[in-house]
Amino acid sequence: MTTAGTAPETAARSGSAAARQHSLREHNLELVARAVFEGPEPLSRAGVAASTGLARATVSTLVDQLVAAGLVRELPAVTGGRAGRPAVPLVPARRTVVGLGLEVNVDYLGVRALDLTGEVVAERVLPGSFHDSDPAAVLGRLGELAREVSHEVTAAGMTVAGGRLALPGLVDPRAGLLQVAPNLGWSSLEPVPLLGLDLDVRVANEAKLAALAELAGGSDVAAPDSFVFVSGDVGIGAAIVVDRRLFLGERGWNGEIGHVVVDPAGPRCSCGAFGCLEQYAGKEAMMRAAGLPPDAPLTDLVARLRAGDAELTAGRALGSALADFVNLIDIGTIVLGGAYTDLLPWLRVDVEAALGERVLAAPFVELQVRAAQAGPHAALTGGAREVLAQVLADPSAWV
Amino acid sequence: MTTAGTAPETAARSGSAAARQHSLREHNLELVARAVFEGPEPLSRAGVAASTGLARATVSTLVDQLVAAGLVRELPAVTGGRAGRPAVPLVPARRTVVGLGLEVNVDYLGVRALDLTGEVVAERVLPGSFHDSDPAAVLGRLGELAREVSHEVTAAGMTVAGGRLALPGLVDPRAGLLQVAPNLGWSSLEPVPLLGLDLDVRVANEAKLAALAELAGGSDVAAPDSFVFVSGDVGIGAAIVVDRRLFLGERGWNGEIGHVVVDPAGPRCSCGAFGCLEQYAGKEAMMRAAGLPPDAPLTDLVARLRAGDAELTAGRALGSALADFVNLIDIGTIVLGGAYTDLLPWLRVDVEAALGERVLAAPFVELQVRAAQAGPHAALTGGAREVLAQVLADPSAWV
DNA sequence: CGCATTAGTTGTACGACTGAACTATTACCC
């Protein structure tokens, strides 16, 4: 008993655990669920068997379990013009299981519930100003919104699988701790208990979750599997997605591109250092450079740029910082989010020029810069998607 | 047959394949092998069972297979002063299976064979000058050295599991292609066939493999599980190790810290851009700054610094670039290799100051800067270790 | 209407892990 007690820690350290018979089933259940969810068009049982390499008999029992658990739905058998028994197409189940995305940001609170098809089944967004706010009060209010949403979906027969709370700051997801969120004026607190929810909620950085929302892809463009997501606002945050998974570094504090050196002789930054990217390509800096007040709405800047009454010089600095990023991590696709999405037409030339000049591997690979596809409040969508991804990763918990 | 043909690709794309019965065994075989190899002190069968969570009966059969395959060795049973049947300690087998590390660098060729205990069982190092050399001739010569080593170890009854060829340049490990190695004057070639070896050899970047050598740890200090390894020489390369595994980005071209911006108003770099780190902290820049010829040996610089006849200003630039690195990927331990290992005493203060100033998370985490532990020609050791790690990851191939 | 074709199901076989009982070997204590 004493020695056995150390087993879980050791297993966790090495990242893998003993595999039993039922681990096999869990693994294959995930494999089948993924095949159904990620396939470009609906697959039949036989199609799943072909694409996974599992035997048809095995797939049948696994699919039956997923259907019984309410994760997968059978469409009416479709006779596709060719001989043979018609296939039964399998699709993600609608309105049975939902993931909750929660967010506190400088200008709004929000909760969004997504089902397995990616559809928004309930939502509350509360605009406001949460500069230097009281964490307990704000998170309490957010908790109320979440309870409203939660009741709404459970009343409709759905199950809430869990939640993700997006916060604009340094967050340690493993410890459930917010270290500091400068724009909220929050520091060193455990946000989840203040929500007062009877639900498995984890915290995450806002830019990281917004990046995950990109994985859904746009209507026209497919989402890349690996990309760097850069969210430009007052602060500038980034997330690294490799093979559709977040790369978090040791503590989830990576992607602080806003404080990369652009010019050591540049202006002093709020972080104390000199010449950080934020001083060139942060929202306030861009506004000032265009002769607008720093807290003017983004649309004002876009209007000026459209009219030709201002120029956007932030692209050079952004491109320089992105070139550093690409040189250091080698991810060839850059997705620009936040304010940069709308500003991309005036940024693209300078950014691409800087990448071409400074990225060592530029001659050998096509670097892509594209606008974010996810709509407003992307972190809400990303958070809900992450919860659902976890359901998908371990469907056996729902069987 | 037509549909089944797509299975492997699909499985490969999603990163996981169908799990059969024998996958279970493979997984657990790896688990047991890892427990034996990575444990701080030798474990018995019962100890492995406790640490992995597998049943004793299962562990026994798995261990027996590993012993039969020559990967694990049983030490004489030891009576440890306490009651009960004495345990049989299990340790990595000596001189049964070896991995080969190969390297072409500017000033030498080398081949090193390591066995599972990490001991060097054979080695050839050939100093020389391979600036602007002929790839076919040089790789042919290296192939001869490798054949000598290979014959030596097979004559002693060992099996060669494979090899890794380390090259100082942009390497695509997946495609087995060297894009460009500026200091060798090589570009766009497939190096492995030129070795003329009847062996599974893959290419890799020199700094990446040198980083893996660090995982063995020093005699005094344990190796960290996650770190950034920076190798300073004429060029400056880096590798990212997370949970004891290389993070390679999309193509293995990451870690190009030598071309991170230190000052856009700085001197022009060989890459075409301005103010790259290499122009401040590359070996030639450091030599010049100390009033030495750019190709002087490192010992000359160290002698001057010891005597107080020169100052090393590279630390500020290096610290600035490292701060960018840490802000972007959040790895708290930095291991300095190459020329930096010996220069660390004169770099440390400036590097740590820059990290403290520029790293956003600095107040919340202790950043560590340490010297590389692996000895000379670390890439040879790292390459051999990677081959052996692959043996460990799939022992079933040897059973 | 029968045959070829494809989808899905059923049943047997096999392989891998588990738990419990068993053997082996030592320390400790009276």
Add this chain to the structure above:
DNA sequence: GGGTAATAGTTCAGTCGTACAACTAATGCG
């Protein structure tokens, strides 16, 4: 010195998940 407790390792029946093959189901086509 012998009995007892303790620990290591082995044996064996039991259980579970997948594979393979044979089967049923449902459709198109000639």
